[in-house]
Each structure stands twice: as C-alpha cells, then as structure tokens.
Amino acid sequence: MAKRQFRCLVCGYQTPRWLGRCPECGSWDSFSAEAPTKAQRAAAPVHTLSEIEGKDERLQVGMEEFDRVLGGGLVPGSLVLVGGDPGIGKSTLLLQVAAHLSQHGRVLYVSGEESVHQIASRARRLGLDSGTLLLASVTDVELIKEQAENLRPRVLVVDSIQTLVHPRVQGIPGGIAQVRECIAVLQQLAKGLELPILMIGHVTKEGILAGPRLLEHLVDVVLYLEGDRYQSYRLLRGVKNRYGATQEIGVFSMSERGMMPVTNPSALFLTGHGTDNSVGAAVVVTVEGTRPLLVEIQALVSSTCYTLPRRMVTGLDLNRTLLLLAVMEKRLGLRLGNSDVYMNVVGGMKIIDPGADLGAALAVMSSYQELPFPQDTVAIGELGLTGEVRPVRLLDLRLREAAKLGYSRAIVGRGEASLSALPSLALIPVASLREAVEVLW
Known part of the structure; x- marks a missing residue:
C-alpha cells in the first residue's frame, strides 16, 4: 500500500511525514497531506536499456x-x-x-x-x-x-x-x-x-x-x-x-x-570602451556555459569621512567582492578601510565566473592609484586567499575571443604559461596579484 506524502504549500517540498516547519523555506504549518494517485499505486512496466531505442x-x-x-x-x-x-x-x-x-x-x-x-x-x-x-x-x-x-x-x-x-x-x-x-x-x-x-x-x-x-x-x-x-x-x-x-x-x-x-555579444558589452584613457576600468574574459564574453569591470575608490565605508556592487557577487578587497588589503597593503568602493559591470551583465577575479582586483587597483589600465590588455584569472593567480577553465576559448576583438596582451596565471599563445596575442604569465600589479604599473 502506497504511503501518503506531505507537501509544503509554499515551496512544494515533499516529506513522508508531517512537519511543523518546512526545512526548505522555513514556513510554519504549511504542510498538507496528499493521497497517492492511481498512477503511483499501479506497477510500472520495466524494460532493459537495449530494448529502448534512443531518439x-x-x-x-x-x-x-x-x-x-x-x-x-x-x-x-x-x-x-x-x-x-x-x-x-x-x-x-x-x-x-x-x-x-x-x-x-x-x-x-x-x-x-x-x-x-x-x-x-x-x-x-x-x-x-x-x-x-x-x-x-x-x-x-x-x-x-x-x-x-x-x-x-x-x-x-x-x-x-x-x-x-x-x-x-x-x-x-x-x-x-x-x-x-x-x-x-x-x-x-x-x-x-x-x-x-x-x-x-x-x-x-x-x-x-x-x-x-x-x-x-x-x-x-x-x-x-x-x-x-x-x-x-x-x-x-x-x-x-x-x-x-x-x-x-x-x-x-x-x-x-x-x-x-x-x-557578437562581446562587442555589445564593450561599447564605449577604449574611447579614452579611463582609470578604474579593466576588461575581463568570462565564460557563460560554453560562450566566452568580454566585459568591462569598472571600479571607483574614493575617500570617505564616515566610520563605516560603503561597498556597492552591481553585476558581481558582493561576498566574492568583499573577499577580493580583503586579499588586496592583506597582500598589497592597500588601506581601503577609509575608502568607499563602488564596482559595476558595464551593460548590466551579471558575472559568476571566478575567472573575472583578477580583472576586478586590477580595476580597483587602477582606481586606487589613479593609473589607467592598458586598453590593449585583458585579465584572466582566479584569485586565491594567498593572492596567487589560479588557472581557469576554457582558457583557449577565452584567448581566441580576446584576439578576435583586437586585444594584443592577456594576463594569465603562470601555471598556464605553457599554452601556446595566438600569433596576435601575447601572454603575460603572473604567479600572484602583486606580480600582476608590478607588470602593469
């Protein structure tokens, strides 16, 4: 005999017994009993894999x-x-x-x-x-x-x-x-x-x-x-x-x-980039699924008179950004505790790829030191807590997309320096965030 199931009326979570509070959404007294359907009580036919033709x-x-x-x-x-x-x-x-x-x-x-x-x-x-x-x-x-x-x-x-x-x-x-x-x-x-x-x-x-x-x-x-x-x-x-x-x-x-x-979505997200020698803007190559995209990350670091500085992020994960700022303070000696930090991904794009870490950190450094980020360069790399630049997935795909849009240099992790660069794209291998800053400025 099939047993009853209880379902949360708020989120749909199922359980074989009644619960006072839903463990999925936290709602109280939201479970309702469901009687098993005739299809659930009936025995389903069984087939071997070889009997079924794939479509x-x-x-x-x-x-x-x-x-x-x-x-x-x-x-x-x-x-x-x-x-x-x-x-x-x-x-x-x-x-x-x-x-x-x-x-x-x-x-x-x-x-x-x-x-x-x-x-x-x-x-x-x-x-x-x-x-x-x-x-x-x-x-x-x-x-x-x-x-x-x-x-x-x-x-x-x-x-x-x-x-x-x-x-x-x-x-x-x-x-x-x-x-x-x-x-x-x-x-x-x-x-x-x-x-x-x-x-x-x-x-x-x-x-x-x-x-x-x-x-x-x-x-x-x-x-x-x-x-x-x-x-x-x-x-x-x-x-x-x-x-x-x-x-x-x-x-x-x-x-x-x-x-x-x-x-060509990369060209869409880079519209307006390169028109002037702006400070605090870095181009990264992110991958969404299997599609490489070039996007511009902008950062603004400004001094504040308030005790608690502001951290405002659009298009990036806030917790990931706070982690990057902590790494920069610890490994580079930046004093961001008395500065507001604002970060934005141009075009409203939302980035979840950790391969954009290096570019985001370099954009903050560019704004902090008032030094322009080179317009012919892209940054590709994930940052660890020790400040090291870690390898990323689908690097070849990212490099080809950057070369297609006319970029001539790419900053990558040193562990990926063995990759053969494209004829029109030179690789700059770095082992840490500090080394990337020294190479650029």
Missing part, C-alpha cells in the same frame, strides 16, 4: 540564440519553462519562437492573459505573420489538452502557467494546488503525444504564487530571461537542462521588431 532528433527553433541555450533545439515531449520578471519580454520572445516554428507546421499559442485579437495585434506589430500559427485564449487546462489532442500541433506555447486552472481542483489561479495539477496535465500531454511545450512562468519576490521555484523539479528545461528594463539587451540563461549544458546564455536586443539575436 536524438531535435526541433530547430530557427533563432540561433534560443537554440543555443536549449542545447541544439527542442526535444520532443519536453517541458520548457521560461521565467522572468513581469515586463521583461517573455511573451514577446515566445511569440516570435512560435512564429518561427510555425513555418514548418502548426503551432498552438494559448494565452490566459490576452485575447486572440490582442495577440494578433502584437504579432503584426512585430512583423510576424503565419497562417499555421493558431491562437487561443483559454485558461481551462482540460480544454487546452483537448485542443492539442485534436489539432496535434508541432509545438504548444502556454502564456502563462499561473493563469491556468483545473476545473476539478479548488484554489485560486496561480496557487500551489492549481499549478501542480495543471503542470501534471501538461506533462502527461507532452509525454503522451511527444509534444514539446513551452510555458511562461512569472517570478515574484515572495515566491508564493508558484513561480519557477516550485516548478523547476517538474519540468525538463528552465530558462530565465534577465536584463535591465532600461537596457536594450536581454540574457536568456539556462539554469536547468536535462538535454544540454546548464548556464548557457543567449543574448538578445529588444527593438521595435521584438527580440533580435546578438551574434
């Missing part, structure tokens, strides 16, 4: 940046969740994706937020027109399932998962119970018909409305659309992908024609 075919979307993040295209029967803040461009992007896919067959675009006339108006404004793109304004997930079974489209797009309701489930749209049952219906539909389903999920500050935080373990692929509303570019980042690499990114530029893929 490697993928459905190309036709947008290079989108296909890149997916790992080469849509896998039949996959559930893809696209999350992001309201107004960031999720609906626009998936409408364009649906229009591209409809050139090779029927695509069903279902919206619970807009009428079909509003969707059609937006599509025409973006210059999208396809006779095989089918539009529907439905919130009942059972009706969506019935339409998909009758029409048999190549792809189903749902905008958004928070607006769907199951007629036999109590609860408001977007609630935990509704979202869980709706996603179960769509999952059964996707696997049964080998139908790729693209869904939009809104991100909320509290995470109460069953956004991607709850759905991540139920879907196959999770993509986040990031960016600043006041910037024209958007980043599509893969945070979960059962069929490809994670942390892969696609770069788009928002325009009147919708989301336009950016083929």
Whole structure:
C-alpha cells in the first residue's frame, strides 16, 4: 500500500511525514497531506536499456540564440519553462519562437492573459505573420489538452502557467494546488503525444504564487530571461537542462521588431570602451556555459569621512567582492578601510565566473592609484586567499575571443604559461596579484 506524502504549500517540498516547519523555506504549518494517485499505486512496466531505442532528433527553433541555450533545439515531449520578471519580454520572445516554428507546421499559442485579437495585434506589430500559427485564449487546462489532442500541433506555447486552472481542483489561479495539477496535465500531454511545450512562468519576490521555484523539479528545461528594463539587451540563461549544458546564455536586443539575436555579444558589452584613457576600468574574459564574453569591470575608490565605508556592487557577487578587497588589503597593503568602493559591470551583465577575479582586483587597483589600465590588455584569472593567480577553465576559448576583438596582451596565471599563445596575442604569465600589479604599473 502506497504511503501518503506531505507537501509544503509554499515551496512544494515533499516529506513522508508531517512537519511543523518546512526545512526548505522555513514556513510554519504549511504542510498538507496528499493521497497517492492511481498512477503511483499501479506497477510500472520495466524494460532493459537495449530494448529502448534512443531518439536524438531535435526541433530547430530557427533563432540561433534560443537554440543555443536549449542545447541544439527542442526535444520532443519536453517541458520548457521560461521565467522572468513581469515586463521583461517573455511573451514577446515566445511569440516570435512560435512564429518561427510555425513555418514548418502548426503551432498552438494559448494565452490566459490576452485575447486572440490582442495577440494578433502584437504579432503584426512585430512583423510576424503565419497562417499555421493558431491562437487561443483559454485558461481551462482540460480544454487546452483537448485542443492539442485534436489539432496535434508541432509545438504548444502556454502564456502563462499561473493563469491556468483545473476545473476539478479548488484554489485560486496561480496557487500551489492549481499549478501542480495543471503542470501534471501538461506533462502527461507532452509525454503522451511527444509534444514539446513551452510555458511562461512569472517570478515574484515572495515566491508564493508558484513561480519557477516550485516548478523547476517538474519540468525538463528552465530558462530565465534577465536584463535591465532600461537596457536594450536581454540574457536568456539556462539554469536547468536535462538535454544540454546548464548556464548557457543567449543574448538578445529588444527593438521595435521584438527580440533580435546578438551574434557578437562581446562587442555589445564593450561599447564605449577604449574611447579614452579611463582609470578604474579593466576588461575581463568570462565564460557563460560554453560562450566566452568580454566585459568591462569598472571600479571607483574614493575617500570617505564616515566610520563605516560603503561597498556597492552591481553585476558581481558582493561576498566574492568583499573577499577580493580583503586579499588586496592583506597582500598589497592597500588601506581601503577609509575608502568607499563602488564596482559595476558595464551593460548590466551579471558575472559568476571566478575567472573575472583578477580583472576586478586590477580595476580597483587602477582606481586606487589613479593609473589607467592598458586598453590593449585583458585579465584572466582566479584569485586565491594567498593572492596567487589560479588557472581557469576554457582558457583557449577565452584567448581566441580576446584576439578576435583586437586585444594584443592577456594576463594569465603562470601555471598556464605553457599554452601556446595566438600569433596576435601575447601572454603575460603572473604567479600572484602583486606580480600582476608590478607588470602593469
């Protein structure tokens, strides 16, 4: 006999026994008992690996940046969740994706937020027109399932998962119970018909409305659309992908024609760099997934009269930045305790790659000493607590990207000096941060 499961109504955490406080999200008295379903009680058929034929075919979307993040295209029967803040461009992007896919067959675009006339108006404004793109304004997930079974489209797009309701489930749209049952219906539909389903999920500050935080373990692929509303570019980042690499990114530029893929994102993030001999700006080569990107890190060190100096960071991890500042104070003897430090990644890019440590530290040093960072040089390296420059992954890929954009020198760790430099790019091996400062200034 199958045992009952208890699920947290806030974050979806499951446990075989009731708990007063959720260990995942910390909510009190949030667990509800779930009866085992008939599918859970039934015995599942068992097959050997040799009996099952592998399927490697993928459905190309036709947008290079989108296909890149997916790992080469849509896998039949996959559930893809696209999350992001309201107004960031999720609906626009998936409408364009649906229009591209409809050139090779029927695509069903279902919206619970807009009428079909509003969707059609937006599509025409973006210059999208396809006779095989089918539009529907439905919130009942059972009706969506019935339409998909009758029409048999190549792809189903749902905008958004928070607006769907199951007629036999109590609860408001977007609630935990509704979202869980709706996603179960769509999952059964996707696997049964080998139908790729693209869904939009809104991100909320509290995470109460069953956004991607709850759905991540139920879907196959999770993509986040990031960016600043006041910037024209958007980043599509893969945070979960059962069929490809994670942390892969696609770069788009928002325009009147919708989301336009950016083929050379490094040039986008370096726009304006090199126009003058600025102080406190260093260029680093970071890797997102398998894509190398050149970005500019700016630092401003200014004296303060306050007892507690300020540390403000945009685009970098604050804790990582505080660690770098501590290393610089200890190993280089910098007196940053009476100075405010401000750091920013140009263009709103968010860097999590430790290979940008060396460039960030050199940008701070440049601002502290009022010495310009050489404009023909890039910095690549991770810093340890002893001030040593550690090796980074995919260095060859980073060096080729720097050479392609016209840089002639690269500061790297001494352990990587054995790598053969490109003809147009000279390697400057350093063992420590102090040695890198002595080489530059």
